[in-house]
Amino acid sequence: MxxxxxxxxxxxxxxxxxxxxxxxxxxxxxxxxxxxxxxxxxxxxxxxxxxxxxxxxxxxxxxxxxxxxxxxxxxxxxxxxxxxxxxxxxxxxxxxxxxxxxxxxxxxxxxxxxxxxxxxxxxxxxxxxxxxxxxxxxxxxxxxxxxxxxxxxxxxxxxxxxxxxxxxxxxxxxxxxxxxxxxxxQSPNKPVPVSTIEEIRSKRAEAAGVIAEEAVLGYIARIVRRTRELSSVRLGASPRAGIAVLSASKAWAVLEGRTYVTPDDVKLVAVPALRHRLILSPQAELEGMSGDEAVREALASVPVPR
Known part of the structure; x- marks a missing residue:
């Protein structure tokens, strides 16, 4: 990687x-x-x-x-x-x-x-x-x-x-x-690959086996549920969004060389994983609010597990 x-x-x-x-x-x-x-x-x-x-x-x-x-x-x-x-x-x-x-x-x-x-x-x-x-x-x-x-x-x-x-x-x-x-x-020769499809499949299997403790699972669930409670959001994230955050957190942990997910992994992938899934309220759109800001507001309001 x-x-x-x-x-x-x-x-x-x-x-x-x-x-x-x-x-x-x-x-x-x-x-x-x-x-x-x-x-x-x-x-x-x-x-x-x-x-x-x-x-x-x-x-x-x-x-x-x-x-x-x-x-x-x-x-x-x-x-x-x-x-x-x-x-x-x-x-x-x-x-x-x-x-x-x-x-x-x-x-x-x-x-x-x-x-x-x-x-x-x-x-x-x-x-x-x-x-x-x-x-x-x-x-x-x-x-x-x-x-x-x-x-x-x-x-x-x-x-x-x-x-x-x-x-x-x-x-x-x-x-x-x-x-x-x-x-x-430009040279007509293709660049030499640094990885293979088999290695990617192996890393995907490794990512699926990354450990996410109950505290981390609860943290993800609270973030997703919090997006549905924000006054600036008309339609919050679905359970599929939570699964996306979990899967992405595990894959990010693999890039970092770890076999477990940390709350920092969750916070890092939450914005790109949730920003497009939220439908803002008309008032929030008039005020120029973005999906990124709504996700960050949810993250700021959920206590980080220790």
Whole structure:
């Protein structure tokens, strides 16, 4: 894990926390909603992870005219064999980048629901398992909503994390410019992976076995329940959100080299795991409050177990 993080940070400059949280979601078996302005490296972040774990990477550019079969796949008539052949869609990969997911219609967005939740795809009545591990990273542009279809709450809740990419610092941006190599002169050889799919599966099994004591479980439950009691929140986090916080905390503990979860792990992953699951009250929205602030308010009001 240390080699994987170090290798990614050589390419993805100025985003150390997002790099770690993306790897955390991979180990926890979750999916990620990635939000940021154009040009901040959202695609590069996911592609770099795929290259470093020797995983298959597919990028789907969502558009208003896209159909569900463009994601999951279809059957085509084979004149030579006089049979229908199944053509698997781009969702059959270890890492799938759903670029600008909110530009496709609800019917197409829903094609990802079965894949994200059940890790399988049904094509003309036949069910096919997806690769293991399987990670969907969907991107959204936070400043341009014209001609888009907002994701329904049921689909937003399928994402373990919502990560935001901000503009880099001056030092990081200078480092990006210093290391830039034009595409025309880049080496055609792929970078050497620092990890394998088998190692990722092993780490995922290790994360599942991380110990979370009763005090930590109660801490997570109180945080989730507290989000439902805030006056600024109209709809709080669900039990699925609590499971996401627990799974992410265990995976983060693995990155830290521990076999147990601490309250600090919970506090660290709570904001990216809950910020997109809360629906704020109209008054809170008028006052400019964000989901991050609501989660931090819940965290501040729940005593930390000792």
């Amino acid at each position: 240390e080699r994987l993080i170090a290798s990614m940070e050589q390419t993805i400059i100025g985003q150390p926390m997002n790099v770690r949280l993306l790897i955390t979601a991979l180990l926890a078996g979750g999916h990620v909603l990635l939000e940021g302005a154009p040009g901040l490296g959202k695609t590069k972040l996911v592609r770099t992870l795929a290259e470093n774990i020797e995983g298959e990477f597919k990028r789907i550019q969502f558009t208003p005219d896209m159909m569900p079969s463009d994601i999951s796949g279809n059957v085509v008539w084979n004149a030579r064999t006089s049979e229908f052949d199944t053509v698997r869609g781009p969702v059959f990969a270890h890492l799938v980048l759903a670029d600008e997911i909110n530009r496709a219609g609800p019917k197409t967005q829903a094609a990802l629901l079965e894949a994200m939740e059940e890790r399988q795809v049904t094509i003309h009545g036949h069910t096919y398992p997806l690769p293991d591990p399987f990670l969907v990273v969907a991107t959204q542009n936070p400043v341009e909503y014209e001609g888009t279809y907002p994701l329904p709450e049921a689909q937003i809740d399928r994402f373990m994390f919502k990560l935001t990419l901000d503009y880099p610092s001056e030092e990081a941006e200078t480092a990006i410019l210093r290391g830039h190599v034009p595409l025309s002169v």
